[in-house]
Amino acid sequence: MADTGDSYSPPRTKMAAAAGWNRKSVSGGSAGRWSAQEGAGRRGSGHEAGPGRAGPAAAGAVGGAGGGAHQPGSGPGRRPHPGRVFTGFSYPRLYCLFTECCGQKRSLNREALQRDLDDKLFGQHLAKKVILNAVSGFLSNPKPKKPLTLSLHGWTGTGKNLVSKIIAENIYEGGLSSDYVHLFVATLHFPHASNVTLYKDQLQQWIRGNVSACARSIFIFDEMDKMHAGLIDAIKPFLDYYDVVDEVSYQKAIFIFLSNAGAERITDVALDFWRRGRQREDIRLKDMEHALSVSVFNNKNSGFWHSSLIDRNLIDYFVPFLPLEYKHVKMCIRVEMRARGYAVDEDVVSRVAEEMTFFPKDERVYSDKGCKTVFTKLDYYYDD
Numbered sequence: 001m002a003d004t005g006d007s008y009s010p011p012r013t014k015m016a017a018a019a020g021w022n023r024k025s026v027s028g029g030s031a032g033r034w035s036a037q038e039g040a041g042r043r044g045s046g047h048e049a050g051p052g053r054a055g056p057a058a059a060g061a062v063g064g065a066g067g068g069a070h071q072p073g074s075g076p077g078r079r080p081h082p083g084r085v086f087t088g089f090s091y092p093r094l095y096c097l098f099t100e101c102c103g104q105k106r107s108l109n110r111e112a113l114q115r116d117l118d119d120k121l122f123g124q125h126l127a128k129k130v131i132l133n134a135v136s137g138f139l140s141n142p143k144p145k146k147p148l149t150l151s152l153h154g155w156t157g158t159g160k161n162l163v164s165k166i167i168a169e170n171i172y173e174g175g176l177s178s179d180y181v182h183l184f185v186a187t188l189h190f191p192h193a194s195n196v197t198l199y200k201d202q203l204q205q206w207i208r209g210n211v212s213a214c215a216r217s218i219f220i221f222d223e224m225d226k227m228h229a230g231l232i233d234a235i236k237p238f239l240d241y242y243d244v245v246d247e248v249s250y251q252k253a254i255f256i257f258l259s260n261a262g263a264e265r266i267t268d269v270a271l272d273f274w275r276r277g278r279q280r281e282d283i284r285l286k287d288m289e290h291a292l293s294v295s296v297f298n299n300k301n302s303g304f305w306h307s308s309l310i311d312r313n314l315i316d317y318f319v320p321f322l323p324l325e326y327k328h329v330k331m332c333i334r335v336e337m338r339a340r341g342y343a344v345d346e347d348v349v350s351r352v353a354e355e356m357t358f359f360p361k362d363e364r365v366y367s368d369k370g371c372k373t374v375f376t377k378l379d380y381y382y383d384d
């Protein structure tokens, strides 16, 4: 069940995003320009941070968290609701029918999430089960003890970003574009190893600002395996079992980490099942879980490398994504054909699928790019 508390955030325009700057994303290049004064000064001014302004500045602007701008009693629950400002009355629920509100849009419907996963995600019986139970269980808990932390692992093109999108869409109408869903891409937002200290600081400010504006915020960290070791530890205090950290409670937030770390290990297990003639669907979570957490933890290329997140058991679920087989690739192609409004032509489906490369070399079981490039290959057949 989504948060039905009195936690509204003022509606925000997408002007900044339209101007080529996305308020919700950390701007890697200009992130250093954030200042506490800037954040505090803009708070409540009714302005979005302007183009080129760094993400954390906007966090200060909307969340009031930056540089001490967040005061006790000034949290999101106490901020005047727009419905109240304009009419003198409070019609929060009515207001939220017309615009997206923090944690307020709709309660999560377990069946709808299941339907989405069943319809859109192929060949991932483990991920489906874990995600469905973890997300619906977490959202129906009115007093979670810690934020939900999911770590999605697997081969390229197997559906990790797709699942984050499905989760986001099932919580917020705007999905990944929602003001309450924030995507960080390691190589884009944290590119320089020499700036790790700065990034740590910004990341903390940014998350704090957004969670104080909306407790039910979702943070997605993509390319975790390319995250500089240690950076992720900066958010450790937010993921732990604390009621509040510096006056902000993080317990309703959701953190999703995506990476390829552990993909080889997952593939080994899947291949072992396949070679022994066993069903893919017979692979259970416990066949994967321990090996996965150890291989991720010890993988020097992983942002989790010796991270205290794993050390302290702050990741709630390691979610394995299995490598995709020929039949799954064909399913992806059919989906794309329908999405483009074409009738499904099985001949084209097979030809596109056969253009993909499969591994191991002799057995050719798994697509080495998952479903990732099928769409561009399809263009070749429909380039009218």
Ligand SMILES: Nc1ncnc2c1ncn2[C@@H]1O[C@H](COP(=O)(O)OP(=O)(O)OP(=O)(O)O)[C@@H](O)[C@H]1O
Binding pocket: 120, 121, 122, 123, 124, 154, 155, 156, 157, 158, 159, 160, 161, 162, 163, 259, 260, 324, 332, 370, 371, 372
């Ligand atoms: N299991 C799947 N079921 C349905 N579609 C899929 C699946 N896996 C991938 N796709 C499709 O393939 C494309 C790439 O998938 P996605 O971006 O989710 O991969 P990823 O696991 O995040 O890969 P990477 O590790 O390279 O980032 C998407 O358009 C997605 O819809």
Ligand SMILES: [Mg+2]
Binding pocket: 160, 161, 222, 258
């Ligand atoms: Mg991805």
